[in-house]
Amino acid sequence: MLQRRHLRWFFLLILPLSAPLNVAAQVFISEFMASNLTSNRDEDGEYTDWIELYNAGGAAVDLNGWSLTDNPQYLRKWVFPAVTIGAGKFMLVFASGKDRRNPAYQLHTNFQLRADGEYLALTAADGVTIVHEYEDYPPQIEDVSYGFKQMSSAFNVIGPGAPARAYVPIDGFLGLTWTAVGFNDSSWISGEASMGFERASGFQGLFDIDLNAAMYNVNCSAYMRVPFFLANGASVSTVRLRMKYDDGFVAYLNGVRIMSKNAPAAIAHNSCATTIHQDSQAVIFEEWEMGVDAGVLRDGANVLAIHGMNYPVTSSDFLIVPELDAVVAGAMDTSAAYYLNEPTPGSINSSSGHLAVSPAPVFSHESGVYTGNFSLVLFSPAPGSVIRYTRSWSASSPPESWSVYSTPLSITQNTIVRACVYAPNAVPSRIVTQAYTRLDSTAAGFTSNLPLVVVNTFGVGIPQDPRVPGFMQVFTADGERTALNSVPQFQSVIGIKQRGSSSAGFPKKQFSIELWDEHGQDYNASILGLPRESDWILYGPYSDKALMRNVLAYGFSNEIGTYACRTRFVEAYLKTTAGPLTSADYVGVYVFMEKLKRDEDRIDVAKLLPSQNTSPEVTGGYILKVDRLDPGDAGFSTARGTQFCYVFPKEVAITPAQKAYIRGYLDTFEAALYSANFTDPATGYAAYVDVDSFIDHFLLTELAKNIDGYRLSTFFYKDREGKLASGPIWDFNLSFGNANYAEGWITSGWYLDQSGGAAHWWKRMRQDPEFLQKTIDRWTAISRKQLATSAMLARVDAWADLLLESQARNFVRWQILGVYVWPNWYVAPTWQAELNWMKDWMSGRAAWISGNYLEAPTLSHNGGIVPAGFKFTISTPAGASYYTLDGSDPRLRGGGIAPSAILYSGAITVNNNTLVRVRAKQSTRWSGIIEATYVVNPPPLTVTEIMYHPREPVPPSPYRDNDFEFIEIHNKSAAPYDLSGARFTDGIEFTFPEGMVLEAGAYGVIVKNIAAFTSRYGWSGDIILGQYTGFLSNRGERIQFVGPLNEPILDFVYNDYWYPETDGSGYSLVLVDPATAPNFFSDPETWRASTAIDGSPGQRDPDSVQPGGWQMPGDANQDARLDISDAVGLLRLLFAGGSLVPPCDGPSLNQGGTLVLLDMNGDGKVDLADPVYLLAYLFAHGPAHVLGTTRVKIEGCPDIVW
DSSP, rough: OHHHHHHHHHHHHHHHOOOOOOOOOSEEEEESOOOOOOBBOOTOBBOOOEEEEEEEESOOOOTOOEEEESSSTOSSSEOOOOOOEEETTTEEEBBBSSBBBOOTEEEEOOOOOOOOOOEEEEOOOTTTTTEEEOOOOOOOOOOOOOOEEEEEEEEEEEOOOOOEEEEEEESSTTTTTSSTTTTOOOOOOEESOEEEEEEESSTTSSSSSSSSHHHOOOOOOOEEEEEEEEEEEGGEEEEEEEEEESSSEEEEETTEEEEESSSOEEEESTTHHHHHOHHHHSSEEEEEEEOOOOSSSSSSSEEEEEEEOOSSSTTTTEEEEEEEEEEEEEEEEEEEEEEEEEEEEEEEOOSSSSSSSSOOEEEESSSSSESSSSOOOEOSSSSOOOOESSOOOTTTTOGGGSSEEEEEEOEEESEEEEEEOOOOOOBOOOOEEEEEEBOOOOHHOOEEEEEEEEEOOOTTOOOSOOOOOEEEEEEEESSSSSSSOOOOEEEEEEEEEEOOSSGGOOOOOOOOEEEEEETTTTTTTTTTOOOOEEEEEEOOOOOOOOOOOHHHHHHHHHHOOOOOOEEEEEEEEEESSSSSOOGGGGGEEEEEEEEEEEOTTTBBOOOOTTTOOOOTTTGGGGEEEOOOOOTTOOOOOOOTTTEEEEEEEEETTOOOOHHHHHHHHHHHHHHHHTTTTTTTTTGGGGGGGGHHHHHHHHHHHHHTOOOOTTTTTTEEOOOOTOEEOOOOOOTTTTTTTOOTTTTTTTSSSGOOOOOOOHHHHHHHHHHHHHHHHHHHHHHHHHHTTTOOOOHHHHHHHHHHHHHHHHHHHHHOOOOOOOOTTTHHHHHHHHHHHHHHHHHHHHHHHHHHHHHHOOOOOEESEEEEEEOTTEEEEEEOSSSEEEESSBBBBBBBTTTTTTTTTTTSSEEEESSSSSEEEEEEEEETTTOEEEEEESSEEEEEEEEEEOOOSSOOSSOSSSOGGGGGGGEEEEEESOOOOOOOOOOEESSBBBEEOOOEOOOOOOOOEEESSSSHHHHHHHOGGGGGEEOBBOOTTTTTOOOOOEOTOOEEEEEEEOOOOGGGSSSSSOOOEESSSOOOOOOGTGGGGGGGOOOTOHHHHHOOOOOOOSHHHOOOOOOOOTTSOSSHHHHHHHHHHHSSTTTOSSSSSSTTTTSHHHHHHOOTSSSSSSSTHHHHHHHHHSSSSSOOOOSSOOOOOTTTTOOOOO
């Protein structure tokens, strides 16, 4: 596929493009962009595809009921709401997939545009008439629009010396009334259209209205009104605004907002800009062209209103200088579509463009590591091309300013090379970046048992802010060891900066890394087997001389089923100076790990957009933290004074309505928490928070005695229509005894009693006897299993084995063993001594926590499969034991003894499947609960298939991808099995109803959404056993399946990184062998990806299927549909002189899968008769392809059709 795509781009240079259909319509698609990386943001601040319509007629057109589509089979794929496009006006629609149709806001289609070319059409309200279409637009290039050229004329309406008035507001009384034409500004300061102040040097002479006295250290904001006159406002299609500004602004035209830069999401009378606009840039005019809706501009008096914003309020200078041109649209050339020289979304199109795209440059050497000098050759397959290149990174530096390539480049040291091709009569190519790491003899032979990370900034130091460009290479073992002198497993341009607060003073620095594309925009990728994302952290343990405290804590959290960031130990090299990479650039053992952020594979909450300000959308998702504020942030406090930082949405992006909602929610929660009936589960604190998450956070913080706990680095999140949850845990380097203050070295004492921040929440909850008992129960469960002392110490030993080699190199680089580093309590002479002391501390801490609670009973047998008549006993360390055999709790809410509870007096005999639940009781104290299920007759059930992350539905569809989730179960026995009361209790929740039977050997599914499932699979009846609540996590989670008496059927964890094709690409996880024992279900080898897309719900997944890929017979251009473009594509394949590659295997059209796919008439060969045959089928009611008109498997072809 990749080779065909590249050749298709080259093909654009050697054959003329077919012109679009003649545009006789009044309204048509005048311009679109299918690969928007940096050109235009939507209201959510995202760069999404866009489509521009233009009304070339003399009258307005009502678009209500019209539609846009990217599929000729679904002409009404996205339907316009009641909107009108004025005569000579433009309308912008974002092709984002967000499906928004509110006429009062930006419009968004329910589909996105494909950059490699597809169908695009505008259809009239009758749903049949195609007003304008691009039958198969050509491949698109990043940030280049495609459409029709247009002439225009412009005239200046606001220039140097234009009269203006300015005002520094003292309150918010004016609102936005001051932006309207008729506002009385006679009391404002008058002067020329330029305002500012300068307390040092730089802006003198650039402004007329001096606002120093009114603004400096008083208000960041100032208002300016500039009147202008138009003889014919309706004739103006667009305006060009030019601004010199320091530091931000919002511009209004007759009260309508038209442009903003560095402005916060919520604008107030005293708003500051969100960031500094450097003085060197502020004195240069920046220009934007914007479309103007009908009726905005008037005949006669008009006004441009500017809300200027400084940053910060103590800044020594400020500047706002506007100019404005009115632009009148000329005729649009619709004879051919072009790659336009300048994208102009919603405004007059560029007057120049090209019919083709230059092919990307080819490098003689790929990015990687090298031990010797070499000559780098750049070339282009397009004759007459000019290649421009640079040996430095600058996402803002235009390629036209780069050097012209003429001779090979000598690569003698660490170098980054970026190149772009300028072919004759073509748009410049995409930029290609390669980076070369030169190893000297001291580094070339380096190997490790860990992965290696190399970061190179090519002579630039790494500051706290902003990010600087660099290049990262990740090496993994090819065999037992990882060699630095090998091919990187992953490499990318990155933006990197230092991170950390107290750790910022350490010589071993911590780094925040963002993956960057060619334009400096972030993108997602999987690194070291971790789920795809753009943001990562390179954490360097320093004061933690065990090197593993953070990794241990995050691992313990994940092991008990509570998400914490995933980690990988690595050894790192950091190059910030010139010259080759040497052993001196080695910086020791680091942890490559996930950054906490909103993501379906990290903190999985809904994406809250600026436009979502009412219920239910405004209810989530939010991520907050108790921590030090980031520079420029103010955070917020609850009514009771609990202080928070905004994490998501960020403080500069969150809207006033969203701020009000989340603060109001927290205020309501705190009011309930401190109310007289705070223990009431329906009206108290439990109605507002996920209690289990608060218990886990408490136990993890206290087990490690994290000195930052509760008061710093303490995260909370709230999903849409969900409760407030505590977590994930973060920043545990000052834990497990590694602190010489706040009694951090002492194994006893609740740290909660010494901490601030949000600690008071837990203190109050712990006054609820039920919260305390739940905490005891949870500690009892995890301290006997995942966090048993033996298990924790075994984890330390396992990491120690892994780090044994690398720690020695780390402590040669950082010679701190035996040396005090803040805030060490224990200073050991060796790494092993550090580990031994930490292990002793962990043992003592766990024992102290357990000593606070009445010890739970012990069963002589922990349950499982037993014969009829089996006997077990209960040992009680203190007090008496009470047990039940009906699944109920021996303890009543409030602390009483349940009526079903039995006082233990002797051995218990088991004759049937039995669930025993037991607690010890001493006076008013209860121990944690212990339970076990004794299975005389094991349920013959297993889980055989999991569709945890289905593919997206084909639009139009009322369903989302997770609506198609399912879990398949199988009755392994030769007899029907009564499912009554069996249930899934973790991951999802579902209880099989009374009387439900699964036949012998049968398969059945429980599904997320029955309607969605049947729409995709068409099956119902006995196959669908029910609809569950909750969702299967896309990143992997625990699944627990038990019988009606809690008989353990399965308890396992799946992960998305086992088989990436099951993570959203349409394939399910399938059990390899239905006879697999339950204790192997958490092993990736137990599973495989389904044989076919969409899995095989309700039946045994076949071990193999018919070879080949799914294809639409006759689909020559591989766009998954059959239309005229396939006839054209086949003609090109036949007569393009061998420059195109056949779609399937085989070197020619008459071999392999290509012959089967393209032999329309079944005569055993592909020739001119086949496109003629196809055209007859499409337009003259001729016969279809000999293979039919639905998808088929063709050996040697790729999967194209779902």
